[in-house]
């Protein structure tokens with residue numbers, strides 16, 4: 510069991526912070542005459558009523574998530590997208606202009622943006638040319654001020670999964686938080702690192718409702734970690750960070766796991782179809798292995814193809830200027846019809 514003393518590791522003023530105490534913090538009962546939150550007792554200026562503040566800790570959603578994820582509600586944080594959790598981790602653990610974090614490009618852009626917003630240095634340790642972890646390089650890059658290492662698995666924008674032993678070595682050796690971003694876990698065949706939460710107190714696992722669950726517009730993401738870390742994140746979040754509508758719809762989705770699974774199967778089928786067709790297209794020079802709902806492909810003229818597709822109102826992501834992704838486009842797996850349109854457009858390119 511790898512332990513870490515949060516009281517030495519988090520920013521002191523956050524540890525000592527007296528958080529805002531909302532009306533729903535001070536009285537947590539469900540029945541009663543609520544005259545404590547200055548809400549409108551009559552209802553809402555909409556057909557449906559939203560006049561009461563929502564549960565600040567989203568217990569119903571967390572309880573419904575618990576059996577699906579195998580994680581206790583007390584070890585679960587819900588944020589306005591997993592992006593909120595990323596930002597809160599910086600604010601809880603990284604002292605501006607003093608601490609640093611490690612990212613492993615090419616990877617998800619939000620880690621760098623949150624670091625920049627919070628005036629926290631980023632040490633980058635590029636992935637190897639086959640998009641795996643340079644474990645020795647990562648461990649050598651650690652300084653006494655390194656607080657977080659961000660590992661995106663499966664990785665965005667490359668789509669591959671990372672070697673499990675390499676991640677375990679970093680969890681074992683690094684005396685800071687290892688944040689494993691599993692936004693695409695539902696599309697992969699590997700099991701979640703949430704299994705290891707009880708063994709590693711320095712582990713934070715991020716997941717989201719935005720991809721496989723199909724709920725990007727709701728803005729809700731998950732962070733799973735030790736109780737101490739979750740308590741700290743809860744302390745600094747906005748009191749009502751997940752609105753009532755989002756909580757209700759997230760709960761509804763959790764009663765529909767089979768629909769999510771069905772959609773994942775369909776997307777995986779479409780991904781396999783796309784790969785088959787891409788293999789026959791001379792313009793596609795390489796298809797990177799994907800454990801996500803997108804494909805990274807290498808082409809000779811990425812910008813031209815990107816523009817050509819836009820002219821046909823098909824929008825893909827130009828990643829050709831990203832380190833190690835020279836010549837690459839990132840293409841989200843669409844519906845059968847959307848993929849067919851894409852393929853026809855690519856066939857017309859010359």
Ligand SMILES: *Cc1c(COP(=O)(O)O)cnc(C)c1O
Pocket residue numbers: 589590591592593617661665690692716717718719720725729730
């Ligand atoms: C899409 C994505 C997310 C999800 O962000 P939300 O804020 O939950 O929508 C997180 N991490 C990665 C790597 C992603 O690609």
